[in-house]
Amino acid sequence: MNSPHDPPVAQTGDHRGQDMRADQLRTQIAMAIFAVLTIAMAVVPSVTGNVSLAFYLMLWVTMASAMNICVGFTGYMPFGFVVFYGVGAYATGICYRILDWPILPSLIAAGVVGVMISLLLAPTLRLKGVYFGIVSLALATIVRLFIANLPDDFTGGSIGLILAKANNPTHSYYAMLVVMAATLATVLWLSTSSLGKALKAIRDDDGAAACIGIHVPNTRLKAWVLAALFPALAGGIEAWYTNVVDPEYAFNVLVTAKSIIYGMAGGFGTILGPVIGTLALLGVDHLIWQKFPVINLLLLGLVIVLLMLFMPRGIVGTLLKRKPQLRRYIA
Amino acid sequence: MTTLVIQGLLNGIILGVLYGLIGVGLNVIFGVLRVVNFAHGEFLVLGAYFAFVLMTALGIGPMVSLPLAFIVFFAVGYALYFVLIPRLSKSDDPETSSLLLMFGVSIMLGAIMLLVFEADARSLQLDIEPVFLMLGGLLIPTVRLIALLIALVMIALLAYFLYKTQVGKALRAIIMNRDAVRIVGINAERLSAVAFGLGIGLAAVTGVLVAMVFPSFSPFMGNDYTLIGFIVIVLGGLGHPIGALVGALLFGITEQVSVVFFNPSIATMLGFGLMVGMIFIKPTGLFGRQALR
Numbered sequence: 001m002n003s004p005h006d007p008p009v010a011q012t013g014d015h016r017g018q019d020m021r022a023d024q025l026r027t028q029i030a031m032a033i034f035a036v037l038t039i040a041m042a043v044v045p046s047v048t049g050n051v052s053l054a055f056y057l058m059l060w061v062t063m064a065s066a067m068n069i070c071v072g073f074t075g076y077m078p079f080g081f082v083v084f085y086g087v088g089a090y091a092t093g094i095c096y097r098i099l100d101w102p103i104l105p106s107l108i109a110a111g112v113v114g115v116m117i118s119l120l121l122a123p124t125l126r127l128k129g130v131y132f133g134i135v136s137l138a139l140a141t142i143v144r145l146f147i148a149n150l151p152d153d154f155t156g157g158s159i160g161l162i163l164a165k166a167n168n169p170t171h172s173y174y175a176m177l178v179v180m181a182a183t184l185a186t187v188l189w190l191s192t193s194s195l196g197k198a199l200k201a202i203r204d205d206d207g208a209a210a211c212i213g214i215h216v217p218n219t220r221l222k223a224w225v226l227a228a229l230f231p232a233l234a235g236g237i238e239a240w241y242t243n244v245v246d247p248e249y250a251f252n253v254l255v256t257a258k259s260i261i262y263g264m265a266g267g268f269g270t271i272l273g274p275v276i277g278t279l280a281l282l283g284v285d286h287l288i289w290q291k292f293p294v295i296n297l298l299l300l301g302l303v304i305v306l307l308m309l310f311m312p313r314g315i316v317g318t319l320l321k322r323k324p325q326l327r328r329y330i331a
Numbered sequence: 332m333t334t335l336v337i338q339g340l341l342n343g344i345i346l347g348v349l350y351g352l353i354g355v356g357l358n359v360i361f362g363v364l365r366v367v368n369f370a371h372g373e374f375l376v377l378g379a380y381f382a383f384v385l386m387t388a389l390g391i392g393p394m395v396s397l398p399l400a401f402i403v404f405f406a407v408g409y410a411l412y413f414v415l416i417p418r419l420s421k422s423d424d425p426e427t428s429s430l431l432l433m434f435g436v437s438i439m440l441g442a443i444m445l446l447v448f449e450a451d452a453r454s455l456q457l458d459i460e461p462v463f464l465m466l467g468g469l470l471i472p473t474v475r476l477i478a479l480l481i482a483l484v485m486i487a488l489l490a491y492f493l494y495k496t497q498v499g500k501a502l503r504a505i506i507m508n509r510d511a512v513r514i515v516g517i518n519a520e521r522l523s524a525v526a527f528g529l530g531i532g533l534a535a536v537t538g539v540l541v542a543m544v545f546p547s548f549s550p551f552m553g554n555d556y557t558l559i560g561f562i563v564i565v566l567g568g569l570g571h572p573i574g575a576l577v578g579a580l581l582f583g584i585t586e587q588v589s590v591v592f593f594n595p596s597i598a599t600m601l602g603f604g605l606m607v608g609m610i611f612i613k614p615t616g617l618f619g620r621q622a623l624r
Binding site: 075077079123124126127129130131133134135137138139141142145146148149253254257260264294295297298300301302303304305307308309310312 | 367415418419422423424426427428429430431432434435436437438439440441442443445446554558561562565569594596597599600603604606607610611614
């Protein structure tokens with residue numbers, strides 16, 4: 001279905017076969033790259049004691065790919081994306097610290113709460129474009145204020161929650177690995193499944209999609225819930241890894257910003273894009289962040305501006321535009 | 332209790348008019364350019380710093396720095412237009428791209444302010460006697476009353492500009508139909524730059540007023556004001572200058588009256604809730620005509 005000028009009926013069967021083979025090849029290549037990344041990450045702790053960079057690499061691959069589920073597959077730009085991450089962190093913190101649950105159910109609770117919040121915010125999917133972006137930001141702020149107004153002995157107030165006993169960098173590292181692998185697997189599955197194709201059809205023209213029998217609201221909702229689940233889990237695991245739920249950081253707009261930047265640098269709408277974007281930018285970010293936090297902020301802003309002006313499709317997207325023949329290999 | 336509520340109502344009107352200025356600036360830019368200025372709040376805070384620097388370094392009061400701020404920031408906005416906006420029209424989804432682009436600008440401006448002015452909260456020291464005016468049992472800070480008057484004068488000027496002058500009429504014509512404007516021979520490119528300058532200039536002037544009214548400002552506050560502006564324009568209708576004012580009054584009054592009963596952040600939440608309610612009842616806002624875009 002890729003070529004816009006389909007030949008007469010007699011040959012379409014053959015073309016469909018070609019398309020399917022190209023599809024399979026692309027998916028296999030992406031799968032191989034993801035597998036290499038996952039295995040490499042799994043080996044890191046046995047090679048070096050300093051896993052911090054690798055941990056955050058996995059975290060941001062997860063965040064950017066989850067963002068991609070929303071932006072790339074549905075065309076919605078959620079500026080309040082951080083809300084899922086934040087409620088995930090708080091859910092884990094509260095379940096572990098206040099309710100005295102073991103860490104695993106606390107993490108599952110993070111996912112459940114993330115999904116619940118996404119269902120709560122689902123009516124905003126009726127909105128489009130900038131309206132959606134603005135409203136999503138406002139709702140994220142409401143949720144932040146709501147959590148800030150819960151009693152202090154529940155959320156730890158302005159100090160946040162400390163998960164002292166849970167401290168286990170290795171376990172939390174592998175938990176993050178599992179979530180990253182699950183996110184990448186989901187994106188891969190979406191790219192080949194009928195759900196993913198329905199989503200792309202809706203993104204390109206929702207009227208036409210509805211005409212051919214796609215249930216637009218339900219299909220969108222599924223992507224939205226998936227896009228919320230992974231950041232919530234990531235938020236919970238990050239809280240476990242760092243041992244704190246920090247009210248300043250859990251709802252920081254920078255979490256949204258970085259998810260967008262990494263995803264966009266690689267290219268939203270492509271499967272490999274967010275992973276490549278994160279790999280390209282995180283190292284730089286990590287190096288500068290440690291030394292000059294304010295300049296880092298300035299650079300982040302500058303990167304967004306330059307990307308928007310000169311490379312709005314990102315690395316992978318631009319590559320595919322310049323060399324369309326690569327579409328056979330890159331999903 | 333009644334006095335308190337009336338006091339809240341009055342505060343709501345004063346702040347509502349200020350919020351309205353934020354919303355009008357946003358709507359002028361959005362209406363004409365289809366650009367969502369995420370950095371509006373940062374330009375506002377920058378305006379506040381402008382007044383602060385003029386006052387501490389040169390001893391110039393806010394009455395003089397108000398028009399100065401407008402002129403300087405209008406020029407900045409006019410120039411910035413040519414750097415940022417024309418390239419956007421090539422993108423697949425210009426509106427969302429503009430939101431992202433200005434998001435980047437907002438982060439940059441916040442960081443620059445943090446570098447230059449540091450994180451301390453600043454305030455504009457004004458010596459106005461008397462500090463409070465009594466009006467039939469109501470206590471009103473004189474500065475707020477002055478700010479209200481200035482804001483009203485500005486709105487009157489803006490209305491005159493938009494509805495009576497040639498340039499203003501052309502701007503409104505662009506809001507209504509961009510292509511038709513080109514056909515009748517108006518230079519849409521230059522007018523767009525004027526609109527961007529106007530929006531940024533308005534943001535800076537609002538910033539000076541905000542610095543007068545609120546006890547302090549800091550580099551981190553830009554986002555809060557942007558958010559207020561967004562709520563206001565969603566309430567009033569995206570791209571509609573008058574709608575922004577009405578939406579702002581609604582938001583300001585809701586917020587300030589609920590401050591009387593609840594703590595401030597719950598009041599803010601109620602204000603936001605107002606916006607959510609509006610989206611469910613009438614997603615185009617009070618004055619919006621076009622559906623959702």
